[in-house]
Amino acid sequence: xIKTDRTDETDPAQLREEASLTVxxxxxxxxxxxxxKLTVEERTLLESTLxxxxxxxxxxxxxxxxxxxxxxxxxxxxxKGLYGLDASFENGVRTQSFDGLKRAFVKRCYGNALxxxxxxxxxxxxxxxxxxxxxxxxxxxxxxxxxxxSGNDREEELRTIESSFEKQFRVxxxxxxxxxxxxAPCMNCxxxxxxxxxxxxxxxxxxxxxxxCLLLAVVTTAVSLVPxxxxxxxxxxxxxxxDKNGLLQCVIVLLVAHLIHxxxxxxxSHFMRVTGDRIMTDIRNxxxxxxxxxxxxxxxxxxxxxxxxxxxxxxxxxNAFMMRVTQEVVVQLFLLMGIIVIMFAMNWQMTLLALxxxxxxxxxxxxxxxxxxxxxxxxxxxxxxxxSIMTDTIPGIRVIKAFAxxxxxxxxxxxxxxxxxxxxxxxxxxxxxxxxVVGFAVTCGSLLIWSVGxxxxxxxxxxxxxxxxxxxxxxxxxxxxxxxxxxxxxDSYQNFLNAAERLMDIIDAEPENDFSGGKxxxxxxxxxxxxxxxxxFDRAKKTLTNVNFVIEPGDIVGIVGTTxxxxxxxxxxxxxxxxxxxxxxxxxxxxIRDIDMTFYRSELGYVQQEPMMFHETIYQNIAYGCENATxxxxxxxxxxxxxxxxxxxxxxxxxxxxxxxxVGLSGGERQRLSIARAVLKNPSILLFDEATASVDSETxxxxxxxxxxxxxxxxxxxxxxxLSTLRKANKIIVVDKGKILEMGTPEELxxxxxxxxxxxxxxxxxxxxxxxxxxxxx
Amino acid sequence: xxxxxxxxxMAKFTRKDITTVDVQLQDGTIFQxxxxxxxxxxxxxxxxxxxxDENGIEQAVIRSLDTLPAEQREIIEGCLAEYYLIPRxxxxxxxxxxxxxxxLDTETDRGPARIEIRNLLYGFKQVGNRLLLRDxxxxxxxxxxxxxLDAKSRHLLDNFI
Numbered sequence: 053x054i055k056t057d058r059t060d061e062t063d064p065a066q067l068r069e070e071a072s073l074t075v076x077x078x079x080x081x082x083x084x085x086x087x088x089k090l091t092v093e094e095r096t097l098l099e100s101t102l103x104x105x106x107x108x109x110x111x112x113x114x115x116x117x118x119x120x121x122x123x124x125x126x127x128x129x130x131x132k133g134l135y136g137l138d139a140s141f142e143n144g145v146r147t148q149s150f151d152g153l154k155r156a157f158v159k160r161c162y163g164n165a166l167x168x169x170x171x172x173x174x175x176x177x178x179x180x181x182x183x184x185x186x187x188x189x190x191x192x193x194x195x196x197x198x199x200x201x202s203g204n205d206r207e208e209e210l211r212t213i214e215s216s217f218e219k220q221f222r223v224x225x226x227x228x229x230x231x232x233x234x235x236a237p238c239m240n241c242x243x244x245x246x247x248x249x250x251x252x253x254x255x256x257x258x259x260x261x262x263x264x265c266l267l268l269a270v271v272t273t274a275v276s277l278v279p280x281x282x283x284x285x286x287x288x289x290x291x292x293x294x295d296k297n298g299l300l301q302c303v304i305v306l307l308v309a310h311l312i313h314x315x316x317x318x319x320x321s322h323f324m325r326v327t328g329d330r331i332m333t334d335i336r337n338x339x340x341x342x343x344x345x346x347x348x349x350x351x352x353x354x355x356x357x358x359x360x361x362x363x364x365x366x367x368x369x370x371n372a373f374m375m376r377v378t379q380e381v382v383v384q385l386f387l388l389m390g391i392i393v394i395m396f397a398m399n400w401q402m403t404l405l406a407l408x409x410x411x412x413x414x415x416x417x418x419x420x421x422x423x424x425x426x427x428x429x430x431x432x433x434x435x436x437x438x439x440s441i442m443t444d445t446i447p448g449i450r451v452i453k454a455f456a457x458x459x460x461x462x463x464x465x466x467x468x469x470x471x472x473x474x475x476x477x478x479x480x481x482x483x484x485x486x487x488x489v490v491g492f493a494v495t496c497g498s499l500l501i502w503s504v505g506x507x508x509x510x511x512x513x514x515x516x517x518x519x520x521x522x523x524x525x526x527x528x529x530x531x532x533x534x535x536x537x538x539x540x541x542x543d544s545y546q547n548f549l550n551a552a553e554r555l556m557d558i559i560d561a562e563p564e565n566d567f568s569g570g571k572x573x574x575x576x577x578x579x580x581x582x583x584x585x586x587x588x589f590d591r592a593k594k595t596l597t598n599v600n601f602v603i604e605p606g607d608i609v610g611i612v613g614t615t616x617x618x619x620x621x622x623x624x625x626x627x628x629x630x631x632x633x634x635x636x637x638x639x640x641x642x643x644i645r646d647i648d649m650t651f652y653r654s655e656l657g658y659v660q661q662e663p664m665m666f667h668e669t670i671y672q673n674i675a676y677g678c679e680n681a682t683x684x685x686x687x688x689x690x691x692x693x694x695x696x697x698x699x700x701x702x703x704x705x706x707x708x709x710x711x712x713x714x715v716g717l718s719g720g721e722r723q724r725l726s727i728a729r730a731v732l733k734n735p736s737i738l739l740f741d742e743a744t745a746s747v748d749s750e751t752x753x754x755x756x757x758x759x760x761x762x763x764x765x766x767x768x769x770x771x772x773x774x775l776s777t778l779r780k781a782n783k784i785i786v787v788d789k790g791k792i793l794e795m796g797t798p799e800e801l802x803x804x805x806x807x808x809x810x811x812x813x814x815x816x817x818x819x820x821x822x823x824x825x826x827x828x829x830x
Numbered sequence: 831x832x833x834x835x836x837x838x839x840m841a842k843f844t845r846k847d848i849t850t851v852d853v854q855l856q857d858g859t860i861f862q863x864x865x866x867x868x869x870x871x872x873x874x875x876x877x878x879x880x881x882x883d884e885n886g887i888e889q890a891v892i893r894s895l896d897t898l899p900a901e902q903r904e905i906i907e908g909c910l911a912e913y914y915l916i917p918r919x920x921x922x923x924x925x926x927x928x929x930x931x932x933x934l935d936t937e938t939d940r941g942p943a944r945i946e947i948r949n950l951l952y953g954f955k956q957v958g959n960r961l962l963l964r965d966x967x968x969x970x971x972x973x974x975x976x977x978x979l980d981a982k983s984r985h986l987l988d989n990f991i
């Protein structure tokens with residue numbers, strides 16, 4: 053049985069048990085898989101609807117009724133047919149037998165999806181409705197229904213659907229977050245203490261130096277308690293008695309105290325600063341490293357500005373808070389306790405007076421904390437928007453200038469910056485008001501001591517001396533320092549929590565699976581197989597549907613299709629940029645999810661339409677990822693890529709430092725460097741994604757030559773709009789709307805006279821028209 | 831090919847299925863089994879409604895639903911209501927938050943809904959007084975006018991927007 057309440061300390065065995073499909077009691081003696089538990093009413097309805105001896109294979113529980121309102125809907129699959137339970141149906145149930153069922157599919161609408169059946173006459177039945185949340189399980193159910201309807205083995209298909217269901221158990225039942233592996237503890241549901249503990253590990257390597265700093269802090273704090281006491285001695289004993297010797301001794305004691313206080317304080321400040329910087333560097337390094345290994349899905353949804361902001365700003369906030377907690381909290385607590393002990397020893401009645409404002413300060417702190425957090429968060433959001441505009445527009449300055457949008461860009465920036473300013477002013481109002489209110493409260497406390505204590509000095513000098521009162525006032529003002537500190541600590545804590553939450557979003561985000569692990573064959577030969585691959589970037593639209601193909605080692609395969617057909621997605625999945633697809637992708641008969649990621653990617657050469665160059669030399673750009681390459685290797689790679697000749701003509705040759713993203717080179721030149729980079733890698737599999745799409749005919753010819761030199765003996769997948777660039781391909785895959793439409797040799801597809809034939813016809817026609825026009829012009 | 835814009839009485843729609851219609855234009859052109867879709871589903875659901883055929887190819891565009899005769903408009907509105915599910919939040923009952931997972935228990939015009947938002951920046955988008963929400967499963971929700979929410983709901987939402 054799946055339990056919804058879970059503690060952080062759940063036993064792994066219990067987790068495994070929970071991650072089973074048997075969420076329901078057996079139905080008519082047979083165990084069945086289901087994504088959720090059926091209600092008693094649903095089971096009763098099934099008992100009365102199903103024929104005798106008819107048992108359940110599996111059930112899928114949805115969350116919308118057919119009228120698009122939130123309600124339960126259930127798809128029940130038995131050996132004989134399909135049942136849809138929905139309270140808005142007549143009698144609450146509708147049925148569909150396998151006989152006469154032509155096709156089952158899930159139609160994704162907007163925010164909801166429908167399970168639709170068609171019969172032999174192509175009549176459609178909108179069977180059940182559900183939200184995107186449940187769509188993946190209904191997808192699996194539709195696949196099962198189609199296969200069973202077309203005569204596949206039911207038990208084998210049942211295992212497939214069970215594996216789809218199992219994926220559902222990869223999510224935390226409490227918060228819905230996808231787990232790294234089934235049954236893994238959910239990072240989201242961990243307690244705050246664990247988060248602090250997790251970030252606290254950055255402090256551990258510096259515990260020695262921090263302990264020294266703490267010791268030094270205790271020394272300075274202890275020394276800071278001396279001057280008020282000396283004031284009492286001076287006022288009560290030394291000055292009234294004219295004791296010059298005592299006066300000198302007091303001054304020397306004060307001098308030594310101040311010397312220790314400031315001298316030790318300076319040493320401590322230096323240690324603290326260095327340690328703080330080191331901790332911050334560690335946090336930034338870790339977050340940056342993690343950011344490099346995050347799934348592409350994370351970057352699809354998170355702006356670059358926001359990631360940069362987290363690495364720079366949030367790590368600073370966290371470091372500052374951790375230093376406060378490990379150092380100041382202890383120091384201030386020590387100070388607070390020391391002062392209270394001294395004050396009680398001096399006069400307990402006046403000490404109680406001094407404590408009067410404390411409850412107000414503590415209460416105010418709690419109210420303040422709740423009030424300020426949303427403002428901090430808002431301020432951060434607006435600041436992220438500002439940095440996003442910068443990361444968008446500064447690299448895109450050429451486009452901005454080309455369209456004369458400088459002023460618009462400035463207006464947009466000013467608007468976002470102004471939003472941030474307005475929010476920060478509100479933060480400032482609260483943040484500055486609170487300490488002053490606290491300050492006023494503690495001042496009132498001092499006034500109380502002055503008025504009551506002063507009266508006692510005047511009326512009962514035997515009870516309290518003037519020196520004691522002055523000294524007490526000094527201690528009292530010192531006492532409010534820690535009180536103030538702890539009251540304001542909540543502000544830093546709230547700020548820290550917000551920053552930690554954002555940083556944990558990166559630290560705890562799922563990295564690419566098995567970044568360091570998995571199978572490590574000696575070499576990949578380049579056989580590629582897609583088996584029933586389904587994929588969607590978000591749940592709104594399926595990008596690939598049931599993709600199946602096999603590519604043999606050494607094949608040169610052209611992938612063609614219209615824009616948005618899913619060509620690049622096939623490459624993206626093969627590159628393992630996205631791992632959350634259904635089905636299997638195998639290379640050399642090994643599931644690519646099981647191959648060591650670093651090794652796997654080192655065996656792939658990827659040339660994309662917009663080559664990415666770094667702000668480094670041409671040499672470093674070509675040798676990117678091949679640190680051990682010799683100069684001859686790099687030159688050879690550049691030669692193969694038809695790049696060496698233009699590099700040689702550059703004044704700085706291979707030492708030419710490229711501008712950001714390769715500024716300073718033409719598109720064709722950047723592309724040839726990108727090919728050289730791939731050549732140097734000597735990969736088993738080559739992937740070209742529209743490598744010549746954005747260059748002129750002459751450059752295309754040069755690049756094409758380079759590609760043809762490079763692909764010999766390697767499995768090659770080439771996406772191309774210009775079909776002429778696929779002349780070396782021995783196999784063509786035609787993709788349309790995420791499905792494989794045609795596949796075969798170019799000759800076979802031409803004979804078939806399908807989509808490929810049409811594309812060739814269109815392109816030949818347009819090429820002829822262009823040729824005629826050029827001839828006319830000549 | 832020039833885009834066909836449909837205004838006023840120039841087309842007759844016949845409901846085909848829950849999300850599709852047949853269209854007959856005044857000049858006799860017929861488009862069968864086309865699906866009305868909003869070109870601006872988030873910002874303007876009443877203007878620029880594209881009509882896509884089974885292959886996803888646009889056949890015509892309804893410039894504005896408000897220019898259509900009432901019975902024709904209702905047919906298209908019916909299709910859009912079936913296709914688009916953007917529940918309107920009428921009340922926020924409770925909110926919880928733990929490490930970026932924001933859970934909102936709400937009442938909507940489609941019944942009570944628990945909305946789980948995993949990314950604060952991605953999940954809430956405010957355009958003027960309108961708030962658009964997108965949950966971790968890409969389901970969409972909206973608060974059409976924040977000023978019309980009750981004080982408690984506003985207060986609960988203020989933590990996130």
